Amino acid sequence: MVADPGRAWPLILDLSAWYQRPIMVALSPGSPAADVAARPEQDRIAQARSIIDQAVGGKAPEPTAAVATSWAADPYLRGCYSSIARDSTREEFTADLTALQAPHGRVLFAxxxxxxxxxxxxxxxxxxxxxxxxxxxxxxxxxSL
Incomplete structure (x- = not known):
């Protein structure tokens, strides 16, 4: 893992041990995320690769595939993790949360x-x-496990 909060990509995860093949994930959360998301996909990939190159102290192997997503631009995710709308009141948030916690017939939400x-x-x-x-x-x- 590489963590540098001063960069547009402050967190890069090496998931190779988990997936038994080389997989890297670069995350751009917080305030830099909107600027990063506005860039073309190839630019985002190139920028993340540059940071990975720096982390390995040279040139990392070329990836067999690369993809960049933009959770901030996805109308269904709106930034990934749940968030409270800027214009939402505490009462609206509480009502939404209460509605999500309640059973909906046979459907339960977690x-x-x-x-x-x-x-x-x-x-x-x-x-x-x-x-x-x-x-x-x-x-x-x-x-129990």
Whole structure:
């Protein structure tokens, strides 16, 4: 992992051990993300590759494939993780959260956007446990590996 908050790509993850083949993921969160997303895909890939080259102290091997996504420009993601709309009030947010947490017939929703603390990984995990208890009609769950 390379982390440099002063750059447009402050976080680059090496997922090679996970996938058993060379895979790198570059993330551009926060305020630089909008500027990065406005660039053409090939420019974003070239910029991320340049940082990877610097991290390995030379020229990294050419990728067999590369793709750049723009979660900020996707109308369904609007920046990926759940977010509160700028013009949303606390009451509207609470009402939306309450609606997402409620069962919708046989459909149950879990995920970080449905957790009261509006957390990310822990909210997704805890909301999954909430819905498992609801589905199983159990007040407690015992997890085992």
């Amino acid at each position: 995920g970080e956007a449905t957790h009261t603390d509006f957390a990310v990984v822990d909210g997704a995990w805890l909301s999954g446990l909430r819905e498992a208890k609801r589905l199983l009609r159990q007040p407690r769950l015992t997890l």
